[in-house]
Amino acid sequence: MASTTFHKRAITAGIAALVLGLSACAGGDGDSTGDSTGDSGGGGGDLISVGFAQVGAESGWRTANTTSIKDALTQENGFDLKFSDAQQKQENQIQAIRSYIAQGVDYIAFSPVVESGWDAVLEEAKTANIPVILTDRAVDTEDESLYVTFIGSDFVEEGRRIGAYVSETLGTEPIKVVELQGTTGSAPAIDRKTGFEDATKDNPNVEIIASQTGNFTRAEGKTVMEGFLQAYPDIDVVYAHNDDMGLGAIEAIEAAGKVPGQDIKVVTIDGVKDGMQALADGKITYIVECNPLLGPDLADIIKTLDEGGTVEKRIVTKDEEFDQEAAIAALPDRQY
Structure with a gap:
């Protein structure tokens, strides 16, 4: 229903080196609140390993968002997804992100439960050369180099x-x-x-x-x-x-x-x-x-980066407005 756009450009030598230097997928998710939708022993072959730290399951919107992420980042699509539910607690998200860093995943994506308090763990991901993608929600930081892009609504x-x-x-x-x-x-x-x-x-x-x-x-x-x-x-x-x-x-x-x-x-x-x-x-x-259906766009962003492309720093999704008449018309084909 809604869509996002981003543009591929020639990548600089420094970014290319970063991508090529990323470590291969490691073992299963060590976070007690998480699960892996990939191989139990981690990604194999050409699978791109992604650690996703979800904020929780607090609403119907979040459930649809989680389903979209899991449906897009499958082995069939070339991903080894490691997923965790933070139960709306920042400390759980930070623990999950550190677990993904320790496992040496290729990319980390998360929807931050709150805006502030992320610099330390994101600096750890940056030091480990693991690109971070923000989905749905932003972080409050003066150092925008701590994440590659933020995709979500305004x-x-x-x-x-x-x-x-x-x-x-x-x-x-x-x-x-x-x-x-x-x-x-x-x-x-x-x-x-x-x-x-x-x-x-x-x-x-x-x-x-x-x-x-x-x-x-x-x-x-x-x-x-x-x-x-x-x-x-x-x-x-x-x-x-x-x-x-x-x-x-x-x-x-x-x-x-x-x-x-x-x-x-x-x-x-x-x-x-x-x-x-x-x-x-x-x-x-x-x-x-x-719009919660961010999974396909997240998959495209990661593949673009993995192929040596770049993406916009801020990707805004398109959102509609509905009155009663528009809702009646939209409901039969509503995906979430």
């Missing part, structure tokens, strides 16, 4: 597009908005909040009365929304940083005897199938997509 733009919809469509009269933020310190939580505030700050009708993390999960989204409903009886709009928290909010709204989509509008980001169904049903009002 989270600020996602928040801005949701904010523009709220301001222009719902904010024609005074409205009170509550915000369900993603994981504290994560790139999407920071950027989606920034984008939304940028798009609504000049409209005096839009008032954000409360903002709290729901940690990107449906259960926590429901719990936080229950608290919002008790504290603020006159909520007009819920802005959820992802579909799962929005779906949790809907459960809380219905339990409180209100009608989502009518009494309280819900706008979200992601576009997973459950969220799109809720939009088609009128319970969600608007969704800005965040």
Whole structure:
């Protein structure tokens, strides 16, 4: 549905030497939370070994993202994938990355649970001549040489597009908005909040009365929304940083005897199938997509680098927007 573009260029001698100097695939994944989809003894032949440290399995979006990665980086496609689930803990991701470094994988890719605190382990990967690819989320570092490229959505733009919809469509009269933020310190939580505030700050009708993390999960989204409903009886709009928290909010709204989509509008980001169904049903009002299907593009990036090419430092995926009519049209062919 969405696609990314990147360009091959002639590689410099220094980068060529780095790629040619990468070590061959080593033994199986030593991380207790990980698994290997390749040979139990590591990659053989011409397989490209890749260590992927996933942030967790906190949402439908993340599940679709993991499936896309595993489906793309298969032995049939020329990869030996070593995969770990960090269970939304930075220390687990760092442990997994160090395990991949110790195994001598050819490439490391990961979606960082938070933005900061990565320089030390990424410096270790750089010292070991293992290129690092960021997927979905960015890291906060002054040394951009610590990673080769970052592929993913523009989270600020996602928040801005949701904010523009709220301001222009719902904010024609005074409205009170509550915000369900993603994981504290994560790139999407920071950027989606920034984008939304940028798009609504000049409209005096839009008032954000409360903002709290729901940690990107449906259960926590429901719990936080229950608290919002008790504290603020006159909520007009819920802005959820992802579909799962929005779906949790809907459960809380219905339990409180209100009608989502009518009494309280819900706008979200992601576009997973459950969220799109809720939009088609009128319970969600608007969704800005965040495409999780990054696996094929990640595979192409790694093969481009392995063949001596280069890629853009920042690769932005294309994301759509959906109202009820568009969701109904898209659902029959929705892949996630």
